[in-house]
Amino acid sequence: MTITDHLPALLEVSQLGVEFQTRGGVARVLDDVAFTVHRGETLGLVGESGCGKSMTALAMMRLIPTPPGRITSGRVMLDGRDLMTLSEPAMRKYRGNRISMIFQEPMTSLNPAYTVGDQIGEAIRLHQGLSAKAATHRAIEMLEAVGIPAAKTRVHEYPHQFSGGMRQRVMIAMALACKPDVLIADEPTTALDVTVQAQIFDLISELRERTGTAVVLITHDMGAIAEMADRVAVMYAGRIVEEGSVAEVLQSPMHPYTQGLIACAPGSRTADFGEPLTEIPGTVPSLLERGAGCSFADRCSHVQDRCRRQLPPETWLDAGRRHVLCWLHVPGARA
Numbered sequence: 001m002t003i004t005d006h007l008p009a010l011l012e013v014s015q016l017g018v019e020f021q022t023r024g025g026v027a028r029v030l031d032d033v034a035f036t037v038h039r040g041e042t043l044g045l046v047g048e049s050g051c052g053k054s055m056t057a058l059a060m061m062r063l064i065p066t067p068p069g070r071i072t073s074g075r076v077m078l079d080g081r082d083l084m085t086l087s088e089p090a091m092r093k094y095r096g097n098r099i100s101m102i103f104q105e106p107m108t109s110l111n112p113a114y115t116v117g118d119q120i121g122e123a124i125r126l127h128q129g130l131s132a133k134a135a136t137h138r139a140i141e142m143l144e145a146v147g148i149p150a151a152k153t154r155v156h157e158y159p160h161q162f163s164g165g166m167r168q169r170v171m172i173a174m175a176l177a178c179k180p181d182v183l184i185a186d187e188p189t190t191a192l193d194v195t196v197q198a199q200i201f202d203l204i205s206e207l208r209e210r211t212g213t214a215v216v217l218i219t220h221d222m223g224a225i226a227e228m229a230d231r232v233a234v235m236y237a238g239r240i241v242e243e244g245s246v247a248e249v250l251q252s253p254m255h256p257y258t259q260g261l262i263a264c265a266p267g268s269r270t271a272d273f274g275e276p277l278t279e280i281p282g283t284v285p286s287l288l289e290r291g292a293g294c295s296f297a298d299r300c301s302h303v304q305d306r307c308r309r310q311l312p313p314e315t316w317l318d319a320g321r322r323h324v325l326c327w328l329h330v331p332g333a334r335a
Helices: 053-060 088-094 116-128 132-145 164-176 194-211 222-228 246-251 256-264 305-309
Strands: 011-022 025-037 042-046 069-078 099-102 182-186 214-219 231-236 239-245 315-317 322-324
Touching: 011 053, 025 042, 025 053, 025 069, 025 214, 025 239, 042 053, 042 222, 053 069, 053 182, 053 214, 099 164, 116 132, 116 164, 132 164, 164 194, 182 194, 194 214, 194 222, 214 222, 222 246, 231 246, 231 256, 239 246, 239 256
Parallel strands: 042 214, 042 231, 099 182, 182 214
Antiparallel strands: 011 025, 011 069, 231 239, 239 322, 315 322
């Protein structure tokens, strides 16, 4: 048991549902998503592309494009306040201030027409009421904090004048400028080389330890989860199918999908060099055709008749610190 087990969660997401209206019908992209994060803790949200990780982040920030999408259910409690019940003007006071997000693509997230200093300073002026001069000074401090050299000069430069790794550092500076309680990092090292990836992860870890910010790290990289996260939630087809401490989940995965993800990761096998990696057979099902049972049933080597008929209940283990959504672990279940 960790010290956070005795403390109330800083962020509590419960029963979060999102659907999109498409030409083919209604696609339920998130279904009853729930997790908690404590102050100073990193939760890794992992799964294949299209499983709902980024959509979860956008829903938490209330950035789902409406239409065609809409949040259908759920609560996002931040320090006791439900963000889902706030008016849009009230939500703007939280977004970028108490809860911030690092988006996947810094070049498309940064405005090419404004200097990086103006873009960092905008949030500071909006949320902290500083003058333009004070906001620029704060922007310089943030650029220095994320390791950008010659920050006093570079604060006046434009995004195209920065490398991919440096643009990502600018995005981190923007996200942390107002010292948020929660930082959502959505694939923060996409398209960056391995050396820069390590630097970005080190930076996030250092800032988390220094400020106590809670981090939700969204990735498909199990290696990043092992290095960065305290706990991990595994997503599949819009649902969380397993959650627990990183050590528990990576060393003894319980859901067949989690087992497949770990087996797919480079370095997970003891096979001879050059032997192909294991793969999960089949593809993620269409969210328009989701049946009543487990969405992983058609790809699962342990599938039972009941799996296709009925969604399993959450099974909680280890005094409520770990749970799995699979009939294999439901006490007394029969096919």
